[in-house]
Structure formats: C-alpha cells, structure tokens
Amino acid sequence: xxxxxxxxxxxxxxxxxxxxxxxxxxxxxxxxxxxxxxxxxxxxxxxxxxxxxxxxxxxxxxxxxxxxxxxxxxxxxxxxxxxxxxxxxxxxxxxxxxxxxxxxxxxxxxxxxxxxxxxxxxxxxxxxxxxxxxxxxxxxxxxxxxxxxxxxxxxxxxxxxxxxxxxxxxxxxxxxxxxxxxxxxxxxxxxxxxxxxxxxxxxxxxxxxxxxxxxxxxxxxxxxxxxxxxxxxxxxxxxxxxxxxxxxxxxxxxxxxxxxxxxxxxxxxxxxxxxxxxxxxxxxxxxxxxxxxxxxxxxxxxxxxxxxxxxxxxxxxxxxxxxxxxxxxxxxxxxxxxxxxxxxxxxxxxxxxxxxxxxxxxxxxxxxxxxxxxxxxxxxxxxxxxxxxxxxxxxxxxxxxxxxxxxxxxxxxxxxxxxxxxxxxxxxxxxxxxxxxxxxxxxxxxxxxxxxxxxxxxxxxxxxxxxxxxxxxxxxxxxxxxxxxxxxxxxxxxxxxxxxxxxxxxxxxxxxxxxxxxxxxxxxxxxxxxxxxxxxxxxxxxxxxxxxxxxxxxxxxxxxxxxxxxxxxxxxxxxx
Ligand code: ATP
Ligand code: MG
Ligand code: MG
Ligand code: MG
Numbered sequence: 001x002x003x004x005x006x007x008x009x010x011x012x013x014x015x016x017x018x019x020x021x022x023x024x025x026x027x028x029x030x031x032x033x034x035x036x037x038x039x040x041x042x043x044x045x046x047x048x049x050x051x052x053x054x055x056x057x058x059x060x061x062x063x064x065x066x067x068x069x070x071x072x073x074x075x076x077x078x079x080x081x082x083x084x085x086x087x088x089x090x091x092x093x094x095x096x097x098x099x100x101x102x103x104x105x106x107x108x109x110x111x112x113x114x115x116x117x118x119x120x121x122x123x124x125x126x127x128x129x130x131x132x133x134x135x136x137x138x139x140x141x142x143x144x145x146x147x148x149x150x151x152x153x154x155x156x157x158x159x160x161x162x163x164x165x166x167x168x169x170x171x172x173x174x175x176x177x178x179x180x181x182x183x184x185x186x187x188x189x190x191x192x193x194x195x196x197x198x199x200x201x202x203x204x205x206x207x208x209x210x211x212x213x214x215x216x217x218x219x220x221x222x223x224x225x226x227x228x229x230x231x232x233x234x235x236x237x238x239x240x241x242x243x244x245x246x247x248x249x250x251x252x253x254x255x256x257x258x259x260x261x262x263x264x265x266x267x268x269x270x271x272x273x274x275x276x277x278x279x280x281x282x283x284x285x286x287x288x289x290x291x292x293x294x295x296x297x298x299x300x301x302x303x304x305x306x307x308x309x310x311x312x313x314x315x316x317x318x319x320x321x322x323x324x325x326x327x328x329x330x331x332x333x334x335x336x337x338x339x340x341x342x343x344x345x346x347x348x349x350x351x352x353x354x355x356x357x358x359x360x361x362x363x364x365x366x367x368x369x370x371x372x373x374x375x376x377x378x379x380x381x382x383x384x385x386x387x388x389x390x391x392x393x394x395x396x397x398x399x400x401x402x403x404x405x406x407x408x409x410x411x412x413x414x415x416x417x418x419x420x421x422x423x424x425x426x427x428x429x430x431x432x433x434x435x436x437x438x439x440x441x442x443x444x445x446x447x448x449x450x451x452x453x454x455x456x457x458x459x460x461x462x463x464x465x466x467x468x469x470x471x472x473x474x475x476x477x478x479x480x481x482x483x484x485x486x487x488x489x490x491x492x493x494x495x496x497x498x499x500x501x502x503x504x505x506x507x508x509x510x511x512x513x514x515x516x517x518x519x520x521x522x523x524x525x526x527x528x529x530x531x532x533x534x535x536x537x538x539x540x541x542x543x544x545x546x547x548x549x550x551x552x553x554x555x556x557x558x559x560x561x562x563x564x565x566x567x568x569x570x571x572x573x574x575x576x
Contacts, residue, residue, distance in 0.1 A: 001483070003519040007044045010531050020216050022465035023148030025474050029535045031461070031482075038145025038153030045535065046461070048482035048515075050156065053460050054135050056187045056479065057158050064180040066131035066160055071113045073137055077103035079112040083433040094141045106139035111430045111452060114161040118448055119436035125165050128438065128448075129173055133160035135457060147216075150418065150462035160453040165440065170425060170449035174206055177423050177453045181210055184455070185421070189477030190464055193417065195221050195230040199424070206425030206451075211417025212463035220393050221417045222400050226410030233396065233414070418463040419456070426450040465536075474536025475558050483517040485509055485575050486537045488529070490544035492522045501553075502543050505571060512576055533558070539575045 007030075014024035015034070026032045031046030042050055058068065074096070080086035086105075094106045107113070114132055122130060138157045145153045162173035178194070185192045190212050197209040209232055211221055223230035393416050400414045428447040431437070437445035461480075468475040478484060487509075489495075489502040502518055509516045517537070519528050525542065532540055542554040542563065555574055556563040566574060 001517045003517055003521050006517065008521075008531065009043070010534055018148070020147045020150070020462075020466065021469055022150065022216075022462040025465055025469060025534070025536075026148055026461065029474060032149060036153075038142060038151065040149060040152060040154070042458075045482050049461055049476070049480050050458060052480045052482075053188065053457050054156075054158075057135065057184055057455060057457065060180050060184045060187070061133050061158070061160065063183075064131070064176050066133045066162075068134065069117075069132050070134050070136055071107065071110045071117075073107055073139075074104050075107050075110075075113055077105065079116055079434075080105060083112055083430060085112065092140050092142065094139050107136070108138055108140045109157075109452075109454070110134070110136075110159055111161065111426070111450075112434070115430045115434045115436045115448075115450070118161075118163050118431075119434060122163060122438050122448070125438055125440045125446075129162060129164045129169055131160055131162040131173060131177075133158060133453075148462055149458040150466075151218075152458065155459065156457040158455040158457055162451040162453070164449040164451075165438075165446070167427065167449050170427075170451055171206070174423060174425050174451050177451065178208060181421050181423060181453070181455070185210055185212075187479055188460065188464070189479050190420075190460075191467060192420070193221060193223060193230050195223070195232050195417070196235055197232045197422065197424075198234045206423075208423050209417075209419045210421035210423075210455075212420050212460075212467060213415060214418050214463060214466040215416055216466050217416035217418040219417045219419055220396060220414060222412050222414050224405035224407065224410045225413055227405060227407050229405045229407045229409070229412075233400075418459070418466065420460050420463050421453075421455045423453045424451060426452055469536075472530075473534035476536040476538055478538050481515070481536065481538050483535075483537050484515045485517070485539040485541065486532045487516065487518045488525065488532070488540060488542045489519065490525050490542060492520055495545050497548055498543055498545055501548055501568065505541060505543070505553075505568070508572060509575065512572065514576065541571055541575070 009030035011028045011030070014027050018024040018027055026046065027034075029045065030043055031049065032040040033043055034040055061068070077086055077095075080089070080093075086103075089105075089108065093108050096104050096106070098104060117132070118130070122128065135156065135158045137154060138159075139154050142151055142153050145151055149155065160177065162170065162177070164170040164173055182194065192210055192212045194208050195211050196205065197207040199205070199207040209219070211217065211219060211232075220233040221230055222233055393414055397414055400412050403412045404410075405412050428449060430450055431447040436448050438448060440446045464477060464480060465474050468477060476482070487502050487506055489498045491498050492502075502520075506516055506518045519532070521528070523531075529540070536558060538558050540556045540558070540563075542556070544554075547553055547565065548568075551568050552565045553568055553571060554563040555566045555571065
C-alpha cells in the first residue's frame with residue numbers, strides 16, 4: 001500500500017467531547033468518525049485493525065468446530081415475546097415498526113433467533129453438539145454511550161451459541177469456548193484475565209468474563225496474585241469476604257431514616273454487602289396507610305444486584321424485607337406517581353434505573369440519604385439526580401486488599417478491567433421458553449442445553465489502545481496493527497536512489513506476507529514520524545540518501561526510545 005493512495009486523515013487535536021485516551025487516539029489517527037452518540041463510521045485505517053481482530057476470532061472459532069452464519073439485524077418481536085424479553089429488555093433494545101405496523105427490534109444479542117433456528121434445524125441428538133456464531137453489528141441503546149468504540153450503541157460483536165444433549169455435554173462446549181477465548185486473547189497480544197462472573201438467574205458457576213487489564217476499565221476485578229483466583233466484584237463468590245467486613249459494623253437498632261443512615265446501615269438494611277453493584281432499583285415504602293395504599297412521600301429506593309434481584313426480593317430472600325418494608329405493587333407505584341402503566345416495565349424497575357444504575361451500595365446510600373424526598377418525585381422528566389461516577393476500585397481497595405483469597409492460596413488484590421469477552425452457560429432457559437427440542441437416543445424429545453459466548457470486536461480496539469499507548473500515540477500489538485511496517489523515504493521526489501531502495505524493501509517485505517505501507521507523500525521526516533507514531537505502526541524503516549551511501553537505513557520499533565542504524569540487508573531480519 002502506498003500512503004498517497006490510502007486515506008490518511010490524522011488530527012492534531014481530538015474533538016473536545018472525547019474522554020478517554022483510546023477514543024482520542026482513534027479519532028486523531030483517523031480510525032473512526034462519529035456520526036451520533038455511540039455511533040461511528042469505521043474509516044479504512046480502523047477497519048484494517050477490525051478485520052485483523054475478526055480474522056483471529058474467525059480462525060479460532062473455526063478451529064474449535066463452530067460454524068459461522070449471519071442472523072438478521074432486524075428481528076421480529078414475536079420471537080422476543082416468546083421468551084418474555086420483549087418486555088424485559090427495556091430501553092436498551094431499539095424497537096421499530098414496519099409499514100404494516102409490525103414490531104421489530106435491532107438485535108442487541110441473538111439467543112431468540114438462534115434458538116428458533118435450532119428448533120427448526122436440529123431434530124436429532126445425532127446432529128449435536130452444534131455451535132453457531134456470527135460476527136455482526138449489534139445495537140444497544142446504552143444509557144450512557146461513551147469512550148468511543150468501548151461503549152458504543154452500534155458495535156460489532158462475535159456471538160456464538162452452543163446446543164448440546166445434556167448439561168454435561170454443554171459443560172464440554174463451555175470448556176472448549178473457554179480455551180478458544182484464551183487462544184484468541186493470547187493471539188491478540190493483550191494482557192487479560194479470565195474472571196468468574198455473575199450467572200444471574202441461571203445460577204451455577206459457569207460464567208466467565210475476559211477482562212483486559214487497564215486503569216480506565218469500567219469493571220472491578222478481585223484476584224489473587226499468587227493463584228488463578230479472579231472474579232468480577234459483582235460476583236457473589238467474592239462478596240462474602242466483603243460481607244464479613246460489614247458484619248463488623250454496628251448492627252441496626254431501628255430502620256434508618258433518610259438523612260441519618262450510613263452507607264453500612266443501608267447495606268445492612270438491604271442484607272447486601274457494601275460492594276454490591278446496583279443493577280436494578282426497586283421502589284419500596286414503609287409509609288402506607290391502613291388500607292395498604294402508599295400514603296406519604298417517604299419512598300425508599302432499594303437497590304439490588306443483577307436482573308434476578310427482583311425475584312430474590314419477591315421470594316423474600318433479601319434481609320431488607322425483614323426490616324418492616326413492604327414492596328409496592330406496580331399499580332401502587334403507577335397510581336402514586338401518575339405515570340403510565342407499562343412504563344415501569346417489571347414492577348419497580350423503572351426509569352430511575354437509567355439515571356442511577358451501576359452504582360455501589362455505598363453510592364446509592366449516599367444518594368438516598370443525602371437526598372430530599374422531593375428528589376424522588378416523579379415529574380415526567382427524569383427521576384433523581386445523576387451522580388458523579390463512582391470510583392469502584394478506590395472505594396473497595398481498603399475492603400478487599402489483603403483479605404485471604406477464597407482458594408486459600410494468598411491474599412486478594414483489586415484492579416480495573418475492560419470486559420472484552422463473556423462465556424455463559426445458559427442451560428435450558430431459552431430452549432424451554434421457546435420449546436426447542438430434539439429427539440434423544442431414547443426417542444423422547446428433550447430441550448437443548450445451551451451456552452452463549454460473546455466477544456466485543458470493536459471494543460477490543462479501544463481496550464488494546466488503553467493498554468498500549470504513550471504520549472505520541474497508539475502502540476499496536478503486532479497482530480492487530482493496521483499496518484505492521486512503514487517505510488519512510490526521506491526526499492522521495494528528489495532521489496531516485498531513495499525511491500529505488502524504498503521500493504525494493506517494500507517488495508521484499510511484502511513478499512514475506514508483512515503488511516507494509518510506503519509513505520510516498522513526500523513529507524518532511526518530522527511529519528511522517530508524527531503520523532506513524534500516532535497511528536501506532538510497530539516497525540518503521542527510514543531511508544535517506546546520506547545513509548544509503550554507506551548502505552545503511554534507520555530502524556525504530558514503536559517502543560524503542562530512538563532509531564538505530566542498520567545495514568540495508570539486515571532490515572528483514574529485524575522486522576520479522
Ligand atoms: P457491559 O457490562 O460492558 O455492558 P455486557 O455484559 O452487557 O457488557 P455482553 O452482553 O456480555 O455485554 O456482550 C458480549 C460482549 O460484547 C461484551 O463482553 C463486550 O465486550 C461487548 N459489548 C457489550 N456492550 C458493548 C457496547 N455497548 N459497546 C461495545 N462493545 C460492547
Ligand atoms: Mg451491557
Ligand atoms: Mg458486563
Ligand atoms: Mg457480559
């Protein structure tokens with residue numbers, strides 16, 4: 001590739017709304033251009049890196065025996081209604097109507113469609129196991145799209161779905177995917193950790209996230225440096241440790257009143273550890289009249305972990321219920337706040353979720369206790385106030401660090417991560433809801449045992465940059481660099497000798513399969529170097545008349561502090 005033919009468009013400054021370094025550098029390098037919040041064009045340079053990520057994923061998925069297909073971006077509501085997720089997905093799912101007023105959604109994920117395929121295609125146990133995957137656009141109307149490709153609304157995901165005869169066989173499919181993900185992230189050249197993750201309503205211990213280690217990550221990971229133990233802080237397994245600390249705090253004498261309770265009080269009232277991540281909000285009140293109607297203004301916002309939290313609440317599992325709280329019904333909430341029925345979605349999970357989701361109990365407690373009752377009144381606009389971003393890791397460092405690891409092999413530490421992959425055992429959740437069965441050896445129909453496996457293809461680019469950059473720009477791991485080698489001829493238009501040598505080197509490198517770009521723009525060295533350092537090309541070879549007279553060129557690896565002189569003939573050995 002010649003630079004004059006390629007579309008290079010680097011910027012001196014990042015747009016002022018860019019927040020994190022990967023977003024700034026991708027914009028400055030000309031990899032992405034923003035169309036709307038969380039919606040980007042992938043420019044030729046960005047697409048080259050994306051294609052490399054996709055190729056590695058595709059090769060490893062194929063090697064693992066998975067089969068690629070493509071499922072529709074626009075998916076019919078009927079399938080989503082079968083599993084109840086048409087209602088459950090809430091505002092994150094973008095819905096649309098066709099000209100006949102039929103409902104559709106842009107796929108945020110594809111369990112429903114793939115289960116529909118399985119129930120039509122996979123009739124017999126002889127056809128199992130099967131693993132279908134796609135590398136496709138997803139749309140999630142994220143509450144807070146940000147950080148460029150890291151939390152986009154439109155983004156590319158590799159999503160795979162396995163179908164098995166039994167839970168045991170599904171476990172094997174899971175293990176294969178787990179090993180495949182390790183190969184993928186090893187090949188991508190990223191520092192990552194596989195961490196145990198919350199299994200939500202499914203239960204069990206079969207959910208792992210692959211987290212790229214970076215200070216700007218949105219997730220917090222507890223891990224044991226001396227062993228393999230690692231878990232997302234959200235995971236209950238990690239939480240008993242935190243709960244023990246909470247136990248040491250004074251027991252509650254009575255129900256705390258807003259404005260009086262400490263964070264620990266609130267956590268205890270709810271029967272959850274301080275580190276609980278808020279995923280759902282449940283409205284509750286202790287202020288009901290004798291008929292059981294919501295009477296006053298004292299509305300507590302109770303917060304619980306995970307989508308399944310509501311069921312825990314309903315099952316009376318949360319200690320908070322014992323503290324004399326009664327949970328309001330949807331009708332009560334609707335009556336009290338005058339909002340439209342259905343607007344709230346499942347009982348109690350309502351608009352405030354979008355305003356103050358993803359907070360720790362500590363933050364929520366501050367929020368609840370520091371706020372006036374008026375803050376909780378439904379106005380038609382947004383509820384509540386937005387909070388400053390919680391610093392989960394800083395909040396929890398004292399609580400976590402130094403505690404014994406659950407595996408008994410050392411003490412815990414905490415760090416931040418970016419979730420780039422997620423493997424999940426689904427059991428029969430979807431196959432039962434959609435009545436997807438096959439005929440087993442005994443001639444009886446059985447529900448498929450399923451698993452799902454996602455990788456954030458475009459998020460990987462952001463994560464790689466968060467982990468690998470310096471003041472001059474991006475430092476790509478070789479495997480996903482848009483170009484691996486750049487040749488910078490000094491005096492391109494003036495010197496035939498430079499042009500000839502540059503072309504010779506280009507041909508020799510290209511013949512080895514390397515991805516080379518020749519900068520024939522006739523720019524000054526300073527301009528060329530600044531561009532390629534910003535873009536992050538791993539190897540740079542500079543060719544000038546003066547060096548050539550002695551048979552020498554300059555070589556600089558992207559991480560090298562300075563250039564080194566090399567005999568022309570040594571370049572290949574150095575770069576490859
Ligand atoms: P997060 O916790 O970051 O919102 P998630 O758990 O909702 O992610 P999954 O449903 O597990 O995401 O999807 C699989 C993968 O897709 C994630 O591991 C992540 O790498 C990627 N992904 C999810 N949401 C986004 C997004 N908004 N932008 C870019 N990539 C995303
Ligand atoms: Mg999400
Ligand atoms: Mg997640
Ligand atoms: Mg996930």
